Amino acid sequence: MAESALRIGTRGSRLATAQADMVAHVLAAAGIPCETVLIKTTGDRIQDRPLADAGGKGLFTKELEEALLDGRIDLAVHSMKDVPVALPPGLTLAAILEREHPADVFISPAAPSLKALSKGARVGTSSVRRAAQLRRARPDLVPVLLRGNVDTRLKKLAEGGMEAILLALAGLKRLGLERHVTEILSTDEWLPSLAQGAVGIEIRDGDARVAEAVAPLDHEPTAVALSCERAFQAALDGSCKTPIAGLATFDGTHLSFRGEVLAPDGSDFVATAFADRHIRCGKTDAVRVGREEGIKLKPLAARWLAS
Numbered sequence: 001m002a003e004s005a006l007r008i009g010t011r012g013s014r015l016a017t018a019q020a021d022m023v024a025h026v027l028a029a030a031g032i033p034c035e036t037v038l039i040k041t042t043g044d045r046i047q048d049r050p051l052a053d054a055g056g057k058g059l060f061t062k063e064l065e066e067a068l069l070d071g072r073i074d075l076a077v078h079s080m081k082d083v084p085v086a087l088p089p090g091l092t093l094a095a096i097l098e099r100e101h102p103a104d105v106f107i108s109p110a111a112p113s114l115k116a117l118s119k120g121a122r123v124g125t126s127s128v129r130r131a132a133q134l135r136r137a138r139p140d141l142v143p144v145l146l147r148g149n150v151d152t153r154l155k156k157l158a159e160g161g162m163e164a165i166l167l168a169l170a171g172l173k174r175l176g177l178e179r180h181v182t183e184i185l186s187t188d189e190w191l192p193s194l195a196q197g198a199v200g201i202e203i204r205d206g207d208a209r210v211a212e213a214v215a216p217l218d219h220e221p222t223a224v225a226l227s228c229e230r231a232f233q234a235a236l237d238g239s240c241k242t243p244i245a246g247l248a249t250f251d252g253t254h255l256s257f258r259g260e261v262l263a264p265d266g267s268d269f270v271a272t273a274f275a276d277r278h279i280r281c282g283k284t285d286a287v288r289v290g291r292e293e294g295i296k297l298k299p300l301a302a303r304w305l306a307s
Helices: 014-029 063-069 130-137 150-156 169-174 208-217 220-236 283-297
Strands: 006-012 034-038 077-079 091-096 104-107 122-125 142-145 164-168 199-204 242-251 255-263 267-280
Touching: 006 014, 006 063, 014 034, 014 077, 014 150, 014 199, 014 208, 063 091, 063 199, 091 142, 091 208, 091 220, 104 150, 104 169, 122 150, 130 142, 130 242, 130 255, 150 164, 164 169, 199 208, 208 242, 220 242, 220 255, 220 283, 242 283, 255 283, 267 283
Parallel strands: 006 034, 006 077, 122 142, 122 164
Antiparallel strands: 077 199, 091 199, 104 164, 242 255, 255 267
């Protein structure tokens, strides 16, 4: 008797379904039948205020995790930057796909670069991290709230509600929308969100069938890098209103990391970095060093983390 199809849970946005389709395609190529289940999350419903004011990034994963726990789906596909570091009991991250380019991008019909944008220009973003970095880089610009999926944000820019917007390059690439990019912001100067550009697969603990099915999708260099980044975030224990950024890379033996915590108004920041640290135990060592870097910064950033 043929096994039942694996049910892949995802948000309904075009980007989320594109990411779920990536997983479905690999599973189908391996002869594993699957079907997609669309689930609307609280984060998708809230469009009139920053997510930080409504409970934070977990709003994009809560309903998917509930569907996993009650058996309506067999795996959930997430943008890893939306996944809280503490998962609900009974769930685990079974695979991390190879990371897409993690950088942010500047998109504008009004200027060829962020530096060239005119004083007082309005820049749309829904991210407290991007808003703080924007205020640090260009305190003369005006961050404005921009919610909605990628297509909605591009439409609002075209309609003239603002002069520029900031988005993640990974999402644009996965949707084939790179043509809209005006400038890729160098990660040397503009650190991305922790785990940005990575897609993860969450399953029920002990579900051997699903774990075996998705295991080939796990990309070790990305998984190790994200272990470091998420341990850094966990050590800081910052609220969803705290601007935290960071990026780790792993080449198989050496791990590099840079991270920062910013004042919400962009007026100050603290940062840490290490390069080419040799690690022997993969994720275990990555978690340890990420935690160490977070602990190092926590007292220096306490006044922002408590806000």
